Structures are given as C-alpha cells and as structure tokens.
Amino acid sequence: MKSATLLSFTEENYLKAIYSLTQKHGSPETSTSHIAEQLSTKPSTVTDMLRKLADKKLIAYEKYRKIELTKSGKQLAILVIRKHRLWEVFLHEKLQFGWDEVHEIAEQLEHIQSEELITRLERFLGFPKFDPHGDPIPSANGELHAGQRITLSDVQINKSCEVVGVNDSSAVFLKYLQQVDIGIGTKIKVLEKISFDGSMAISLPRKVSISVSKKFADNLMVIL
C-alpha cells in the first residue's frame, strides 16, 4: 500500500498535472506540450521528466507516442489531490481563508510527507466530502466517489439540495455568492422555474426567497 520510493515535490506536481489534464480532456492520454503549459515549463524539460517517471513505472510512455498514468502513478496523483483538497478545507473552514485564497497555499501544503498527518487532519475536519470549490475529496485508498454532483439548474421544483461548489470561480461570482450568503453546505430549495429564461426562485435558510438567473443556476454545483 505504501510506495517504497518517495517522490520529489516536482515529480508529484507532474503526476498531478498529468492527472488533471486527462480528467479535463476526457482521454486518459495527454501530450508533452500540454503538460509543459500546465506547469509553466518548457516541453524539453517535460520530456526529461517523462523518461524519469517512466523509469519509475508511474507513467506508460513511448517517445513521440502516448503519455498515460499507470495504476500506481494515478494512485499517487490522487493522493496528492486528496492532500490538496483536505488542506483547502482546513484553510477555509478553520482559518477562514476565502475560496479564492486557499489554492495557492494548498499547493505547498499538499507536498508535506506524512500519511499520519493526513489521516488525522481528515478526522479533525470531520471527514469532509468536498473541498471549498466543491471538488470531491478522494478517500485514503484513492477512491473518488463523485457522488451525484449536479447543477442547481438540474434540481426539480420543490426539491431541496445542498451546495457543494461552483463551476465558475470568478471573483464576481464568488462575491455575489457571499453577498447572498451562499457557501459550501448551504441548503437550497427550488420554489419555481421560469421556462421563459431559465431563471428560478429559490429559498435559503432564514431569508426571503430570491430569484436567480439561469447562468447563476448553471454555475452552482449541488447534491440532492
């Protein structure tokens, strides 16, 4: 279960980048130049690292051909993401950092080496399922039970749901959310849907109901 070879800060970042890219683009493969862009580095640098990761059996790689994480490479990438997201929860929930501030610091914290630390941190935080951006937190064995994340738009009339994140993490959107007091964990009930423009009326805890646009509802992720 525990990997013999400890990875460097940099190696972990490459695995994470490759994992993110494959997630984002659907395909389990990605390219040298995409990785370079993701990590703000040069393609030649990436090639060097790819050979190294291939030697360590963390990626399947043939030059000029495909780049794909192996099972163990994927596992390690997910563990880094797990650490990142748990730290984000800590920063947001316990230290009151804003949604937009947590990422940068978590980029550093995710590389701290100690399984026990993460086990205890997770318990301390009450086994959260999502980070402050609503992305799911993988379990210790690397499972990413995505649950049923849907947009607010998909919620039926008279159903209630719970906010788990956003699609659009622009400052304006986040600011508006803050203004109407919607955050991770907020319970929302859908009262009405206007088919004309897709806007909807929703009720919030201890608030009169408010009306939100389709664009708004499309960008708010919830679970039922």
Place this chain on the structure above:
Amino acid sequence: MKSATLLSFTEENYLKAIYSLTQKHGSPETSTSHIAEQLSTKPSTVTDMLRKLADKKLIAYEKYRKIELTKSGKQLAILVIRKHRLWEVFLHEKLQFGWDEVHEIAEQLEHIQSEELITRLERFLGFPKFDPHGDPIPSANGELHAGQRITLSDVQINKSCEVVGVNDSSAVFLKYLQQVDIGIGTKIKVLEKISFDGSMAISLPRKVSISVSKKFADNLMVIL
C-alpha cells in the same frame, strides 16, 4: 518589514541551525563544523552556503573567522522558529500528535510561505505562548519574550506553578510524564522539599500527592 528575497528551504534551515547553535552555546558566533553536524552535512558544503548567506547579508562572515547572524538573518531565523513552534502546537493540540511526533512534521511545515497563514494559524490556536516542548513562541515581530521559565526544582514550598515544557525530551521521561498525567498546562503545587537528596513532594490536580526525584524536577520547566 517583509524581506524582498524569498529564501529557499535550505537557506532557511541554515539560518535556523546557526541561530540554534548560538543560543545553545551562549556565544553569538558559531563554527562551520558545528553547523555541518547540526544539519548532517559536510563542512565543505557549509562553506559554500556561508558565502551565499553572506552575499545576501544574512550572516557576517570572513573566511576562517567568525560566523554570526546579522540583524535580518536573526530576524528570519526567528520567524522560521515561530512557524515551527506554532505548527507543533497545531499538531499536538488539534491533531493529538504526541510531543515526540510533532517535530519531524513541523520541520516540513515551517517552510510553507505565507505570512497570512501563520497570522491566522496563531489566532486559530488562541495565541499560544509555548510549544508542546515548552519552548516559547516568538511573536510576529520576532520578539522572544521568554517569560520566566524555571525548573520545578526552583519552585518554593507551597507555591504553585504551571508546566510549560521539559529539558530532557527523551522517550522514557516523556512516557513517565504521560503515566503520571503531567503535560503542558498541568498545575503543580510543591508540598515538600527533601534537602537530603533534592527530591520533592508535589500535588497534582485530582491525584494524591506524589514524590519526584531531583533529576525529575530539574527537567521539568514551569512558570509561576
């Protein structure tokens, strides 16, 4: 107040090592070989780094001569120690790590770069004054108000005190402390001192009084 040049992980460790050595040995100067030993590295490696730190005006250094932290070098060293100790409190108080387990992880956490993080962490922890080993936590402006740390041996008969740390952090000693339920914050009242062997009788909260040896009392740090 904020230093223009960000220091590397390694540079921070050198500053911290130099600071610790000057504290431990009284004198504000130290030597290449002592630093090498402290950091488990070779003297030649240290020489290289000393030149680099001197270039950055963090130490005063003339080859074959003295090694001393400059004002800004000392300031930075203290800030690293501040971060280290605050993280130790977090690990012990919030995540229930043992006294002996916190150091290694804090060695990593102390290098996370974010002033705001430490400011918020300190507040979250309730502005602790001592780490789990009883060492004082420097304030944000680098002041190390040592308070009045004395050993239990120094406490007069019928006076009460509060445990803030240990001198001897060996596993046996810590285990014994755990056994008799003494930890940071424990209130102790001195009942009797036996001049014959320096042992003393003390009372603990919700416990019959116990007798402890001079060696024990010499290694327990308290404040009145």
Place this chain on the structure above:
DNA sequence: CATAATTATTAGGCTCGTCTAAAAATATAT
C-alpha cells in the same frame, strides 16, 4: 616557537530540475 593536530576552504564532480537551440518525428495542407 616549531611542529602536529584540528578545522576550514578550495577544486572538481555529481544529480536534479531547468533552459535554449538544433534535430527528428509526426501531423497537416496543398
């Protein structure tokens, strides 16, 4: 005080992660 022992510095080399410039392979377009 001159020599021996200790300590510090230099010289040269290694790995890691990065770069630029040039070459090779693949993909695209006419």
Place this chain on the structure above:
DNA sequence: ATATATTTTTAGACGAGCCTAATAATTATG
C-alpha cells in the same frame, strides 16, 4: 503524396546543493 508546419526529443549548458579529496589556515602541543 510531397512539402510544410507542428510537436517532440536530443544535445549541451547552468544553478542549487551536495559530495570527496586535496590544500590552507588556525589552534594546540612538546
């Protein structure tokens, strides 16, 4: 399908940190 454009890899170099072996400076000793 051949020429062109793009992408990827190689070649060679660099800084940071580290090493060993050799040299220089300082300190201790007879």
